[in-house]
Amino acid sequence: MGRAPCCDKDNVKRGPWSSEEDAKLKTYxxxxxxxxxxxxxxxxxxxxxxxxxxxxxxxxxxxxxxxxTGLKRCxxxxxxxxxxxxxxxxxxxxxxxxxxxxxxxxxxxxxxxWSIIAAQLxxxxxNDIKNYWNTRLKKxxxxxxxxxxxxxxxxxxxxxxxxxxxxxxxxLSSTALERLQLHMQLKTLENPFSLYNNPALFPKLNxxxxxxxxxxxxxxxxxxxxxxxxxCNISELRVDELGNSINGIPSIEYISGQxxxxxxxxxxxxxxxxxLDVGLMPTQSQMVVDEFDCFKEMDGSRLYNIGWWSNELxxxxxxxxxxxxxxxxQKSEEMYQNYSTG
DNA sequence: AAGGTAGTCAACCGCCTCAGC
DNA sequence: TGCTGAGGCGGTTGACTACCT
Numbered sequence: 001m002g003r004a005p006c007c008d009k010d011n012v013k014r015g016p017w018s019s020e021e022d023a024k025l026k027t028y029x030x031x032x033x034x035x036x037x038x039x040x041x042x043x044x045x046x047x048x049x050x051x052x053x054x055x056x057x058x059x060x061x062x063x064x065x066x067x068x069t070g071l072k073r074c075x076x077x078x079x080x081x082x083x084x085x086x087x088x089x090x091x092x093x094x095x096x097x098x099x100x101x102x103x104x105x106x107x108x109x110x111x112x113x114w115s116i117i118a119a120q121l122x123x124x125x126x127n128d129i130k131n132y133w134n135t136r137l138k139k140x141x142x143x144x145x146x147x148x149x150x151x152x153x154x155x156x157x158x159x160x161x162x163x164x165x166x167x168x169x170x171x172l173s174s175t176a177l178e179r180l181q182l183h184m185q186l187k188t189l190e191n192p193f194s195l196y197n198n199p200a201l202f203p204k205l206n207x208x209x210x211x212x213x214x215x216x217x218x219x220x221x222x223x224x225x226x227x228x229x230x231x232c233n234i235s236e237l238r239v240d241e242l243g244n245s246i247n248g249i250p251s252i253e254y255i256s257g258q259x260x261x262x263x264x265x266x267x268x269x270x271x272x273x274x275x276l277d278v279g280l281m282p283t284q285s286q287m288v289v290d291e292f293d294c295f296k297e298m299d300g301s302r303l304y305n306i307g308w309w310s311n312e313l314x315x316x317x318x319x320x321x322x323x324x325x326x327x328x329x330q331k332s333e334e335m336y337q338n339y340s341t342g
Numbered sequence: 343a344a345g346g347t348a349g350t351c352a353a354c355c356g357c358c359t360c361a362g363c
Numbered sequence: 364t365g366c367t368g369a370g371g372c373g374g375t376t377g378a379c380t381a382c383c384t
Contacts, residue, residue, distance in 0.1 A: 016352070016378085039369060079370080080353070115372060130373075131351050139349095 007039070007074040017073075017081055024071050025078055026086045034082075039075035046070030084125045091123035095132055103129060103137060108182050141182060 013021075028045045035044060071078070084090075095103075099121055106117045112133075114126035121129065 014354075037369075074354090076355095076370085077353075084352075112373065126372075127352075134374095135350055 007042075007076075011072065012042075012074045012077070013072045014074075014077075017085075021071060021073065022081070022086060025073075025082060029082060029086075034079075037075075038079040041075050041078050042071045042073050080127075084127045089123055090125065092128065095137075099124070100137060103133060104141065104182070107133065108179055111179060138178065 024045055028041075032044070034041060073081075102120055103117055106113075106120065110116060112130070114130045114133075118124050118126040118129050
């Protein structure tokens with residue numbers, strides 16, 4: 001015994017809405033509102049139609065024709081049509097970069113809570129966002145990476161996230177896997193060498209590049225070495241053709257080509273063509289970013305808010321009720337802080 | 343030109359939550 | 364406290380279109 005249907009399915013029309021039906025529903029709701037009862041709405045529209053007929057015998061034929069036939073639609077269908085299509089101030093298509101970022105960020109944070117995500121995007125419906133994600137945004141973000149790592153990613157994700165239990169992994173929903181993949185990509189972008197020990201995810205390097213990455217990892221483990229380095233003239237640091245530091249300290253600038261966020265050391269732009277020809281061009285981080293060039297497509301300015309993107313939340317805490325009354329993005333930030341500090 | 347395939351999106355389905363009784 | 368029904372939600376479907384072979 002299942003639940004009784006909300007309406008008599010044999011006597012309701014299904015499928016695409018006609019412009020007449022749209023007009024009936026829109027006219028009624030704009031005049032009387034929903035009355036707090038969607039299920040009864042089609043009947044109410046029928047009554048309204050009868051009244052309209054008697055009152056408007058001498059009124060325009062079009063209006064009479066539109067109103068006198070009632071609305072043979074399920075209440076749920078009316079609700080959906082109003083919310084997703086007829087409601088004023090709705091936007092259709094043409095998602096902006098900012099909206100893309102918000103959707104991606106929230107999807108990574110809270111998963112497929114489309115109504116919550118839609119609440120952060122005025123004029124957008126959950127259905128619209130869901131369709132946009134499933135048909136475009138997901139492919140934009142995951143498609144290229146899936147192609148390039150189709151064989152090894154699932155294992156890599158498992159290992160990198162400490163998910164060793166096969167059964168548990170298989171039980172992960174597809175959305176959870178997608179979020180894991182996105183999170184992995186973001187981790188890589190924040191620290192390009194974080195996946196170095198994972199051969200399936202890290203690009204193949206030549207011996208020189210291998211050496212440089214190892215140097216970089218050495219610095220990660222021994223930041224005190226880097227602190228001493230701050231008193232050196234960074235522009236004089238160089239590695240030899242095998243990637244060894246000439247003056248005994250690995251050349252961070254040569255490896256990363258970027259400002260080091262811990263020390264504030266700025267990269268030197270004094271590389272010669274010969275140096276670049278030796279092996280590391282473009283820089284490692286650049287290589288990784290280029291591999292995920294979907295991000296370039298997304299924001300044009302590349303990685304401008306990756307930190308904001310990578311909020312990782314406890315999904316269970318994101319019940320629809322708790323998210324409704326607060327600014328979700330702000331909450332994401334707070335929870336990310338908690339997450340970071342353990 | 344015709345058939346096949348992929349992409350898009352409106353609409354439906356079924357489950358869950360919650361308020362009212 | 365349990366039942367009922369409406370609202371709400373996410374997943375899925377199917378019609379339509381565009382593109383490819």
